[in-house]
Amino acid sequence: xxxxxxxxxxxxxxxxxxxxxxxxxxxxxxxxxxxxxxxxxxxxxxxxxxxxxxxxxxxxxxxxxxxxxxxxxxxxxxxxxxxxxxxxxxxxxxxxxxxxxxxxxxxxxxxxxxxxxxxxxxxxxxxxxxxxxxx
Ligand code: T46
Numbered sequence: 622x623x624x625x626x627x628x629x630x631x632x633x634x635x636x637x638x639x640x641x642x643x644x645x646x647x648x649x650x651x652x653x654x655x656x657x658x659x660x661x662x663x664x665x666x667x668x669x670x671x672x673x674x675x676x677x678x679x680x681x682x683x684x685x686x687x688x689x690x691x692x693x694x695x696x697x698x699x700x701x702x703x704x705x706x707x708x709x710x711x712x713x714x715x716x717x718x719x720x721x722x723x724x725x726x727x728x729x730x731x732x733x734x735x736x737x738x739x740x741x742x743x744x745x746x747x748x749x750x751x752x753x754x755x756x
Pocket of ligand 1: 668
């Protein structure tokens with residue numbers, strides 16, 4: 622199975638414009654405890670870490686950017702754009718974000734509150750954890 626799991630949300634468009642709705646418990650495979658946005662992004666890649674427990678669903682609600690996902694054995698990427706297409710990012714997946722357009726706004730729905738202890742920010746440590754050598 623591909624590392625890139627996209628969740629397509631229904632869009633309701635009419636003569637006035639478009640509307641996308643996300644319903645907790647219906648569209649999202651986890652309880653949402655936190656929402657955050659990334660904007661004013663420049664040339665610097667973001668992410669470059671994994672999470673021990675956190676699950677997330679990321680949308681590029683405006684502009685576009687490229688997500689790289691890596692499970693320690695495979696590395697795949699996807700260009701994300703638009704509020705109707707979310708990228709599921711499970712736990713123990715290394716993620717990187719690159720190639721932000723000037724107008725890029727990313728919204729992330731997260732299964733846990735912010736906890737720095739949940740982050741694995743070193744790639745070699747990430748590999749040791751996914752290969753079962755460390756916790
Ligand atoms: C992820 C990718 C997609 C908080 O205080 N609360 C928060 O909820 C978040 C997400 C961050 N922060 C603080 C921690 C750092 O001092 O904001 C600063 C920047 O966070 P970070 O360097 O982790 O940001 P990114 O863009 O590299 O990663 C973020 C999320 O942290 C991460 O979970 O998966 O977006």
